[in-house]
Amino acid sequence: MKMTGVEKMFRLGRWSEDKARPLLVSFKDLGHKETILSNLVKLRAPIEKFRGVGISPDIHPKEREEIKRMVELNRRISQLNLMKWKIIDS
Numbered sequence: 132m133k134m135t136g137v138e139k140m141f142r143l144g145r146w147s148e149d150k151a152r153p154l155l156v157s158f159k160d161l162g163h164k165e166t167i168l169s170n171l172v173k174l175r176a177p178i179e180k181f182r183g184v185g186i187s188p189d190i191h192p193k194e195r196e197e198i199k200r201m202v203e204l205n206r207r208i209s210q211l212n213l214m215k216w217k218i219i220d221s
Contacts, residue, residue, distance in 0.1 A: 136163035155189065164188070188220070 138157040158164045174181050
């Protein structure tokens with residue numbers, strides 16, 4: 132992927148000599164984000180220096196609350212065995 136897909140990129144938190152800081156990257160479109168997330172296995176597997184790298188989507192607190200609500204609803208429905216469904220992150 133070329134850097135042309137990156138909208139902005141900056142470090143989070145304070146600098147510390149003994150600790151790595153997270154890097155927040157914003158992409159110009161959703162396609163770039165999906166490409167990165169779908170290819171994580173290729174990043175981690177063959178190269179030793181990337182084994183400690185973690186990549187996760189940054190979710191707005193409202194989205195996070197909605198996901199929690201849906202997961203709890205799914206858990207309750209599964210307990211009742213009325214209906215089975217799976218939440219897929221977009």
